[in-house]
Amino acid sequence: MSDPTPPTPSTRKRVRAITPNTEMDAYAIRESGSTSVENVHIPPRTPKSPRASYGGPREDSGEEEVQMRLLVGNGSTEEESNVAGLHEKNRANRPFSAKDKHAIALLVVLYLIQGVPIGLAMGSMPFLLKTSLSYSQLGVFTLSSYPYSLKLLWSPIVDSIFSPKLGRRKSWIVPIQLIIGSMMLWLSMRSDYIFDHPENKVTELTLLFVSLVFMSATQDIAVDGWALTLLSEDNLSYASTCQTIGLNTGFFSSFTMFLAFSSPEFANMLGIPPLTLSVYLKFWSLVCYSVTVWLLFFKTEDPVASDDPDLGVMKVYRIIWSIVKLKHVMSLCGMYLVAKIGFIANDSVSSLKLIEKGLKTEQYSTIVTTDFFVQLFAGYYAARWGIGDKPLRPWLYAFWLRLFFSLSTMAIVYVFPVPPPSFAFVCLVGLNYIGTQFAATIQFVGISAFHTRISDPLIGGTYMTLLNTASNLGGTWPKIFVMKGVDYFTxxxxxxxxxxxxxxxxxxxxxxxxxxxxxxxxxxxxxDGYYVVTILTTLLAALILVFYVRGTANRLQALPTSKWRVHLNQ
Incomplete structure (x- = not known):
């Protein structure tokens, strides 16, 4: 049941606290993949007026936030810094209300449903198809992750068109989840077709999973927007935590857990039959249908506030263009587009190489499953590190860690022993993987905190989607070139x-x-082209970090919030 308290103006104009990678990126997701827990705290803002105009100066100019940031960041006196730190600590320790607890549970479930198809497209399928496809063909299949990185293109439509009777966000979440459930049900009945000479239908399989990821990305837009009204102002930062827990759980369910239980050796060890793709997809289609029915009949969405800006689709696209034209936004997006080049070979190819060398699928699944629980705790403490006036500082520190682990992973692949590997060597692979993903978590938390701080509250959803699109795209566009490069240099x-x-x-x-x-x-x-590509991209990334990324990041995070605001019709 929804809370009967009507939304106030302050609950309508909030900063959107989300992410992708992926590197779900998942990587998107975990980059995506690509594939990470956060607890990003929002610095104090000035009270907002009941309604603000796009056309001129607004009362929520962020002067109080700028002053607080100057006290903490520049530290004019030790006493002022201690007062600011105490204020932050008191806000972080406030208890959750019953409404926030229910909202957090709902958000985690919705993000979980979203993570399941993403885990299939970006996780399991490349492993399952590797026996039949070359790295170049797998590079084509990685295009299926692009919709998650390009959702900005249709996010204004999702934000602007809805049925008032059903609700702004439910108008999209309900039908999209029904489509996702139906697509997974259809795939469950065609699973044999997927693995019947996939080398002859790479384009068809890519288009199929592009459609599935497109639906998940659309659901993500609506859920991110709903988080702004489901959570209270003080606990809004936990929206990113919900996303990370939900997406990671769904992603790992479809990736590591599915690969492990589908392995005959692992299933025989547990005394159960191997899990088939058909059964797995049918289970999640049933979950998807059940949650959607509950949303439709038992969950009421708060009505749109009377002071909510009346924005049409074209108006939102003009807002996006106005954001893009901001000098500092252009610098930030440019930095994101090249920052992840050094990580792609490790994130996309290393795991496939380890399997190719002789690491068993169930061994790899166990490693990643262990890492998942480590990340749930590590992400929380990494988020605490990112609180403050320099959220990009941990992002920069972790940059070097990720480059180091890219080279260490390459070394492990190179010295991989004749199968089967010893228990000690498998543990070495696991520790290296955990270190890699911990560094990725720190980076993910840092940029999420930075996006939360700089986004204009009045258009936070659109602003955050734009920034996350640039970040996710930086981990997506190089994949096809890296994968083709492995074959080219081999x-x-x-x-x-x-x-x-x-x-x-x-x-x-x-x-x-x-x-x-x-x-x-x-x-x-x-x-082996894998070694050539890894060395070249790592060296290139190190040069980019030293001569471009480091200076740009420090300059951008030192800017006051007012420099990131948009004023239309001027």
Missing amino acids: QATCRIKDELLVEANECVTEPGREACEALGGVCITER
């Missing part, structure tokens, strides 16, 4: 009685290696 030959028979492009895939063995030959890798 030199492998099939030799039969010391005579060259098959060129390199055949021996880079499992079917090609099997064809070589059928002829009585063996594939010999003379140069």
Whole structure:
């Protein structure tokens, strides 16, 4: 049941506290993937007027926030800094109300549903298809993650068009979740088709998962917007925590847990039959339908406030263009587009290489599952580090850590022993992976805190989506080039009685290696493009960090909030 208290003007104009990666990115997500818990605290703002105009100066100019930031950041006196720190501590220790507890539970469930198809597209499917596809073909399949990085393009439509009777956010969440559930149900009945010579239908499979991720990205836009009114002002920062817990849980369910339980060896160890993709998809389609029915009939969304700005679709697109034209926003987006180049090879290729070298799927799943629980705690403390006037500081520190772990992972792949690897070596792989993802969590929390601080409260949803789009896209666009680069720099030959028979492009895939063995030959890798690409991208990223990213980040986070505000019709 919804809280009967009507929304106030202050609860309508809030900063949107979300993320992607992915590197769900998930990576998007975990970058995405790409694939991370946060607890980003919002600095105090001046009280907002009942209604503000887009066309001129507003009363919520952020002067109090700027003054507080100057006290904490520049530290004019030790006493002033201590007072500011005590104020932050008191806000962080306020208890949750019953409404906030229910809202947090709902948000976690909604983000969980969103993370399930993303985990399939960005996690499990590349592993399942690797035996039949080359890295170049997998690079094409990674295009399925693009909708999550480009959701800004249609977010104004989601924010502006809705049914007042059903609710601004439920108007999108209900039908989108029904579509997601139906698509997973349809896929469950076509799972055999997916694995029947996938090398001949890469484009078809890519389009199929592009559609599924597109629906999840659209649901994300609506859920992010709903979080602004579901949570109270003091606990708004926990929206990003809900997103991280929900998305990570859904992502790991579809990625590591599914891969583990679908492994015959792991299933036999537990005395249960292996989990099939068909059964897994049917289960989550049922969950999706059940949650959607509950939302439709048992959850009432607060009506749109009377003072809420009446923005049409074109008006929102003009707002986006106005944000993009801000000099500092352009600098921030430019930095994001090149900042993640050094991490792509490690995030997208290293795990596949470890499996290729002889690491069992269930061993890798166990490693990532352990890391998931570590991140739930590590992300909280990383978020505490990011509170303050320099949220990009941990992001910069973790930059070097991620570059280090990119090289250390490459070294582990290089020295991987003859299968099966020892328990000690598997533990080494696990510790290295946990370190990699911990560094990614710190970066993720830092940019989320920074976005929360600088976004204009009146147009927070649109502003945050724009910033997250740039951040996610920075971890998405290089993937296809990195994957193709692995094949391009690889030199492998099939030799039969010391005579060259098959060129390199055949021996880079499992079917090609099997064809070589059928002829009585063996594939010999003379140069693995993975090492070349990893070294080149890591060196490039280090140069970009030293000569561009570090200075730009320090300059941008030192700016007052007023420099990030948008004034239209001037």
